[in-house]
Amino acid sequence: MRADEDVLRRLMIDGLGGDAAAHAALLRLLVPVLRGFYRRRANGSEDDIEDLVQETLIAVHGRRASYDRERAFTAWVFAIARYKMVDHFRRVRRLQPIDGLEDVLLAEDFEPATQARLDVEELLAILPAKQARMIRATRLDGLSVAEAAEAGGIGESDVKVSVHRGLKALVARIQGGGR
């Protein structure tokens, strides 16, 4: 099964309905997604990454009541993952005041970044679904083109073209200011 928004969201909603198998499938699908997310952002050891992944899974499980079925599931998961990462940096920062400087900056940049993300979400809403999804995957969630292609079940060139066209449309929209 591919870990894209529709699949994950369906599993989450089934899990919220009390379907334990769907919930287990969801958590299993999230493992590689989260590992990729943390590897790309936190340059910790594999143990640290795995700790973060597990903490995030526990949070996704324990705080699943905070998911709104009407909203994007990946946005919810990544918001939790980011929170866990920031929390992790805060703890590590106390022990390594100089080494983690980039991470500290990243952590403190968290709020404006997520606010910017919301603006971006609004802009993306004007694009065709595939373009929006591919821009989200490659530019926001930090997947590589290959990963995005796999997650979306489309070819790599299709990903590149979608991202390119989507960004072009967004630029036109922002510069033109009109609709």
Place this chain on the structure above:
Amino acid sequence: MNTDDLISRLSQDVPPVPRRAVGRRLAIGIAFGGVVSAALVVLVLGIRPDLGLAMRGPTFWMKWSYTFSLAIAAVVMVVQLARPDSVRLRWTWLLAAPVTVLGILGVTELARTPPGEWLAMWLGHSWMICPWLVLALAMPIFVGLLWSFRRLAPTRLRAAGAAAGLAAGAFAATVYCIHCPEVSAIFVLTWYSLGILLAASLGALLGPRLLRW
């Protein structure tokens, strides 16, 4: 622990989650805290002796509507901040509405009163303790909200703490209405609001520490 084992362990406990789970959970926390606060008012402070009479007049309902609508507006904030992915708060202007309305009432009230009585009207009989009582009564409700947050996922802890404190303070002030015999709008606008703001500030101060998960 191995991640696969963790997943199998977590998947053994998958109770259904109702659609409005966030609101429900917050409502339960507020209700439990509110019952404790109300019990404190009844047992420690005492209900105002003329409550039955006061409930037939407009002043009681003026106070009550102010604190209750403020509480509802604060809960609207708490609901949004209880989710990890809601970064831009909507409906914040709701908080200003009760304050504005009561402000207008206060000005008309002042206009009808001779200036010599303004100070007495503003300070009432209890201005020194009113904010502190509101703050104290807010504590059980704040604790109730902390309980609610244990299954929710706030990511902006200071804002969530402030909103929870604001809601707790406003509900506490609503409960406090059954004790407090003050009648003037500017009294409520100043001293009730001060108590509510103290609760919100305490929430903002403690939020990052108490809401971490």
